[in-house]
Amino acid sequence: MNKNQTQPKSDKAQERLLIVVKIAHRLFASRGYEDVGIREIAKEAGISPIQVYRLGVDKHDLLAEVILLVNQKMIEGIQPFTGSSQISALNFIEGYLLDLYKQDIEIKSIRQEGAAFGWKWSEKYEALIIDQLMQILKPIADALAHDKYDEIDARCYAIWSLYYAGYRNAVMNNADAQVCLDAIQPSLAICLKR
Incomplete structure (x- = not known):
């Protein structure tokens, strides 16, 4: 297989993590942090809960990742003084x-x-x-x-x-x-x- 056709594992993991974070964002925003579990997030991402944990995050980390994501969007729009x-x-x-x-x-x-x-x-x-x-x-x-x-x-x-x-x-x-x-x-x- 050509190197250009596959991504390094870390890039795939980063892509998967971003998908999981976006799903967590949507679910936390619509239903609240306490009412959403890792199983549900994993199911919506099409992976198992174990695969979520293998990405190096738990539910607390996912909320932090969501906050990092929304903060970054805000930062990108900042007009400097x-x-x-x-x-x-x-x-x-x-x-x-x-x-x-x-x-x-x-x-x-x-x-x-x-x-x-x-x-x-x-x-x-x-x-x-x-x-x-x-x-x-x-x-x-x-x-x-x-x-x-x-x-x-x-x-x-x-x-x-x-x-x-x-x-x-x-x-x-x-x-x-x-x-x-x-x-x-x-x-x-x-x-x-x-």
Whole structure:
């Protein structure tokens, strides 16, 4: 058989894992993490539960993989802060957070599952997700640096905490992105005082 006709085993395993993750995403989003088992995910993927485990993941890992997948999609769509912008850091950050709220509201069901069961992830997945968070926060940090704020890391963490406080409005009250942003604007303004 020609080498070009077959993929290395690791590539096939990666493809299979992606299929399993996408199935897990759909099932977790529609029915919830607790109501979906590995057997069902495996059956939909056309493989056995043992084959899922041989991919190196369990159910907790699959949820983390789903979160990594949706975060990566968000990261790929990030518009970086440009220093030539005539907009203040506060205005840029408000617009940026509004866009993030819109994206997160679209995937609210999976975000809820991640928030509820993320404590079960391994340290490996926690580190990967934190790395993605840093990528998501980079435009905010860049805007703060451009406007010569101090304590940029601390401010970024505070802004991210506020973001999640605002997002609770979407989860608890089915609020839209603007309502989520409106809820945190006074605290955000305080966070960005010099």
